[in-house]
Amino acid sequence: MTSLIHLLRRYQPKTFRISYGTDYNLFAVQHVLNDPQHPLHIQRKREQERRKKEGLWWHATTGTELSKSSVVRSWCRRRLNNAFTDVLKKRGFDQYGRLVDAEALQVANKRLGEMVRGHQDFNLKGSFRFHALVPCIPAKYAELQEEFGIIMDAML
16 A cells, blocks of 8 residues: 555646545545534534445545636536546446456456455455546546556556
8 A cells, every 4th residue: 555655646647636545534524524613523423434434435526726617627527537437447346446347357457356356355445535637627538547547557
């Protein structure tokens, strides 16, 4: 895992920013969880405690620096979501980071695919936040998938 963290520090995709943690965090509501005086603190804390600590937690975010139009921001979030789930599926994982197709993993990473062939309980772990940047708007979908592919290859 430390090699993944080091790679993510060095590798800066041009279309989004990455936040990664080996523990399970909801980066979008972390400020609420850290502030006991926040009105939603108790509710968000209960939600996070109820959520299973398994697989891969991830979400995409945008800000007004991307665009003032909410349509453009939601489109970019959806593009990031779709590109990441497609990359996960190409490597044999579902959207939650659980291994569902060991053969697809073997195509992507032969050595790892052979190691986990008999173990269907192989899961990716941790939490990601992908924050869209302005170059995400004109970027081709294949470019997004390529950037996510580099991250997934480092994770495996």
